[in-house]
Amino acid sequence: MSDKMKAVRLYADWDPKPDFKLGAKDIDKRQTYLGSKVWRNPSMKIEDVPVPKPGPGQVMIEVKACGICGSDVHMAQADDDGYIWYPGLTGFPCTLGHEMSGVVVEGGPGALDKMTNKPFKGGEWVCVEEMLWCGSCQPCADGWPNHCERLDEIGFNVDGAFTRYIVLPARVLWSLDPLREKYSDQDVFKLGSMVEPTSVAYNAVIERGGGVRPGDNVVILGGGPVGLAACAVLKRNGAANVIMSEPEEGRAEIARQLGADFVINPKKASMADRVLEITHGMGASLYLEATGLPTVVYPEIERCIWEGRTLNSTVVVVARADAKIPVTGEVLQVRRARIVGSQGHSGHGTFPRVIASMAAGMNMLPMMTKTVKLDEVPRHIEMLRTDRHEAKITCLMD
Numbered sequence: 001m002s003d004k005m006k007a008v009r010l011y012a013d014w015d016p017k018p019d020f021k022l023g024a025k026d027i028d029k030r031q032t033y034l035g036s037k038v039w040r041n042p043s044m045k046i047e048d049v050p051v052p053k054p055g056p057g058q059v060m061i062e063v064k065a066c067g068i069c070g071s072d073v074h075m076a077q078a079d080d081d082g083y084i085w086y087p088g089l090t091g092f093p094c095t096l097g098h099e100m101s102g103v104v105v106e107g108g109p110g111a112l113d114k115m116t117n118k119p120f121k122g123g124e125w126v127c128v129e130e131m132l133w134c135g136s137c138q139p140c141a142d143g144w145p146n147h148c149e150r151l152d153e154i155g156f157n158v159d160g161a162f163t164r165y166i167v168l169p170a171r172v173l174w175s176l177d178p179l180r181e182k183y184s185d186q187d188v189f190k191l192g193s194m195v196e197p198t199s200v201a202y203n204a205v206i207e208r209g210g211g212v213r214p215g216d217n218v219v220i221l222g223g224g225p226v227g228l229a230a231c232a233v234l235k236r237n238g239a240a241n242v243i244m245s246e247p248e249e250g251r252a253e254i255a256r257q258l259g260a261d262f263v264i265n266p267k268k269a270s271m272a273d274r275v276l277e278i279t280h281g282m283g284a285s286l287y288l289e290a291t292g293l294p295t296v297v298y299p300e301i302e303r304c305i306w307e308g309r310t311l312n313s314t315v316v317v318v319a320r321a322d323a324k325i326p327v328t329g330e331v332l333q334v335r336r337a338r339i340v341g342s343q344g345h346s347g348h349g350t351f352p353r354v355i356a357s358m359a360a361g362m363n364m365l366p367m368m369t370k371t372v373k374l375d376e377v378p379r380h381i382e383m384l385r386t387d388r389h390e391a392k393i394t395c396l397m398d
Contacts, residue, residue: 004048007095008162008377010076012039012084025149031091031157035075036322039090040082042075044378049095049159052167054108059120059170061128065193066161067099067368067394068377070224070292071320073384075156087322091157096381097395098130098155100166101176101192111170115177120170125180127192127355129172129199130154131346146203146344162377162395174351178359186396187365193394194229194364199345199354201229201288204318206237207350208342209286214238217279219304220260221271221297222290223251225392226318228258228367230288235259236362243278245271245297248388250369257366272303283308292319298326306331313337368392 014029020037022028032038054060074085075096084090107113107120115124132152133145140148152158154168174195179188204226205211205218212218218239220227223246235242236259244260246252252263264274275283283304291297294317305313317325317339325339332338345351358364370393372380380393 003051005051005164006046006374007049007159008097008374009045009047009049009093010042010096011045012042012092014038015040017083027091031089033089034087035090036083036085036087039084039092040078042078042084044076044096044381046375046378049163051165054106054111054167056109057111057170058108058167059111059173060105060107060165060167061102061126062105062165063100063102063161063163063397064189065101065394065396066097067193067197067225067392068381068384069099069197072096072155072381074320076381077385087320089151089153089156094155094157095159095163096155097160097162098153099193099196100161101125101127101189101195102166105165107170113170113175114173115175125176125188125192126173127176127195127351128154128168128174129346129351130196131344132158132169132172133346135171143347145346162374164397174355176355178355182359190368190394191358191364194367194392195351195354195358196345197225197392198229198233198364199350200318201226202233202350202354203345203348204316204342205230205234205286205288207348208340209288209314209316212237212239212285215240216285217241217243217282217310218286218288219243219245219275219284219301220288220290221245221301222292222319223248223255223391224290225367227288227290228254228391229364230290231255231260232258232362232364233357234286236357241278243275243284250389251391254366254369254391258364271297271300272307275304276307279308281309283310283313285310285313287313287315289315289317290319292321293323294321294325295323302328302331305335305337311336315339316342318342368394370394371396
């Protein structure tokens with residue numbers, strides 16, 4: 001094995017806006033939890049980096065597949081003033097990529113496989129959580145690892161998976177063995193790379209949103225990977241009408257394949273009018289905001305809640321955005337509705353449940369519309385800034 005490997009790296013300038021102040025978890029000139037207020041002039045490079053070695057409790061993985069996420073696009077995308085779009089935890093330079101699957105090469109001392117409760121031997125097929133929770137802070141101890149006070153994130157502030165090898169804590173690895181009985185080897189790795197975004201959707205609509213009762217109506221705004229995955233999760237959980245709002249016809253068709261009963265093109269029709277028509281005036285029990293455009297879509301959600309006859313609706317905000325949501329408190333009060341935020345995918349058995357659902361027939365492969373090689377990743381990250389024809393573009397290492 002060579003001691004060097006190619007990696008897709010993101011660089012940016014530390015240039016805080018005047019209103020930015022270092023928080024308790026920020027590190028001056030290295031990382032911040034408010035990326036879009038600090039990092040400027042992003043640029044991507046493919047360059048040689050050292051091959052990492054696993055330490056105690058760590059595992060070295062050979063990457064087989066890694067999807068391009070909207071977060072990758074927004075970290076590498078600058079606004080008119082040069083600041084990155086992504087508003088969350090970031091630390092550069094950093095190797096991008098976090099939606100990954102691969103094969104264990106070796107485990108360090110004390111690295112245990114949850115599947116066997118024994119040390120990793122090498123050769124295990126795995127996917128990984130993107131959120132590196134510490135397990136010892138108050139939120140982790142309380143059972144909320146997605147809100148860890150010492151959180152690191154793969155491909156955001158620690159080196160990610162757009163490369164050949166990656167070293168990670170054993171605690172965030174999950175076995176892909178349940179998928180091997182149903183799918184081909186290559187499809188197992190493809191699906192393994194989609195466990196992470198599907199788990200983000202699961203966490204949003206099941207854990208944070210409270211799920212649905214069989215027969216409920218749900219509305220998903222935005223046909224990106226998380227919105228598309230939510231179609232599959234909610235339909236599998238018994239939703240009567242899964243209604244997707246998405247203008248791009250290719251993504252609309254994928255939504256139908258993954259469980260959407262109706263697709264609304266919000267550029268051609270009022271989303272609120274169509275939802276109320278489809279549901280015979282009832283509206284929906286759950287609304288998933290997965291567009292990142294709250295000022296555009298929330299007024300339509302609010303009208304559905306106000307004019308619909310369904311009480312106790314939940315609006316789940318999963319897309320990251322700086323913009324403020326234009327909320328009318330009276331609507332929430334009178335209709336007994338609520339808005340909740342959702343971050344991450346860790347804890348609560350989410351990863352194993354998503355893997356088990358895939359193994360039982362929740363096939364997410366229609367979401368993957370294109371595969372590329374490592375040297376094509378930067379170009380496709382740039383392409384996705386404006387081109388929405390592809391749903392999930394995935395880098396295959398072999």
